[in-house]
Amino acid sequence: TQTTRPQRMLAAVQKSATRGDPRSVVKAIDQFCRQKEWAMNVGDEKGCILDSVVTEVNPATVLELGTYCAYSTVRIASLLPPDAKLITLEFNPHNAAIARQVIAWAGLGDKIQLVEGPSGDWIPKMKEKFGIETFDLVFLDHWKDRYLPDTKLMEECGLLRKGSVLLADNVICPGTPDYLEYIRNSPRYKSQYFRSHLEYTKVEDGLEKSVFLG
Numbered sequence: 001t002q003t004t005r006p007q008r009m010l011a012a013v014q015k016s017a018t019r020g021d022p023r024s025v026v027k028a029i030d031q032f033c034r035q036k037e038w039a040m041n042v043g044d045e046k047g048c049i050l051d052s053v054v055t056e057v058n059p060a061t062v063l064e065l066g067t068y069c070a071y072s073t074v075r076i077a078s079l080l081p082p083d084a085k086l087i088t089l090e091f092n093p094h095n096a097a098i099a100r101q102v103i104a105w106a107g108l109g110d111k112i113q114l115v116e117g118p119s120g121d122w123i124p125k126m127k128e129k130f131g132i133e134t135f136d137l138v139f140l141d142h143w144k145d146r147y148l149p150d151t152k153l154m155e156e157c158g159l160l161r162k163g164s165v166l167l168a169d170n171v172i173c174p175g176t177p178d179y180l181e182y183i184r185n186s187p188r189y190k191s192q193y194f195r196s197h198l199e200y201t202k203v204e205d206g207l208e209k210s211v212f213l214g
């Protein structure tokens with residue numbers, strides 16, 4: 001029977017990456033996507049910008065919206081300080097099942113908590129379920145029409161503190177116009193656009209970094 005793209009991506013990780021070596025997992029996925037099949041990971045070019053923001057923020061708590069196959073999950077977690085926690089939300093159960101195996105292969109199971117279900121349902125439960133007061137860094141990389149409602153929900157739930165950083169993928173392609181309009185015009189955020197390209201292509205895309213001012 002036919003395998004899925006996430007299954008073929010996992011097979012490439014298990015074939016080419018070293019267990020317990022997150023950077024080799026990242027490299028194996030990028031190689032698979034460049035040489036075999038395009039897939040919607042943040043990729044190596046935008047991934048370098050992601051790395052620099054993670055390193056600068058040095059977060060103790062990270063929320064990732066949209067796991068897919070855990071490429072960015074592993075990329076972020078590999079740069080976190082020892083006691084840091086990353087919670088990643090994935091809506092699609094098949095993607096979540098693959099992502100768990102990629103996370104396990106990278107040996108990052110104790111840093112990463114993958115939660116299945118709609119982000120809108122889980123954001124209000126972060127305190128009671130995971131004991132998280134606020135997030136130091138949020139990586140938005142899920143469905144583009146959820147960026148704005150989920151950002152407003154995080155504000156309302158008190159999950160952002162003065163200095164919390166939101167980093168949003170795909171603000172040009174596929175594009176998140178309502179989110180960009182809100183975040184760039186809100187007095188509560190200081191935003192910066194990092195121009196790049198859609199993963200593994202020459203098409204323009206970019207990341208929007210926004211600091212919550214409280």
Ligand SMILES: Oc1cc(-c2ccc(F)cc2)cc2cncnc12
Nearest residue numbers: 040041042066141142143170173174
């Ligand atoms: O990075 C991404 C890229 C694309 C995408 C798909 C098709 C296309 F033609 C262009 C871009 C879709 C995404 C959905 N969720 C999260 N990230 C994504």
Ligand SMILES: [Mg+2]
Nearest residue numbers: 042141169170
């Ligand atoms: Mg993306």
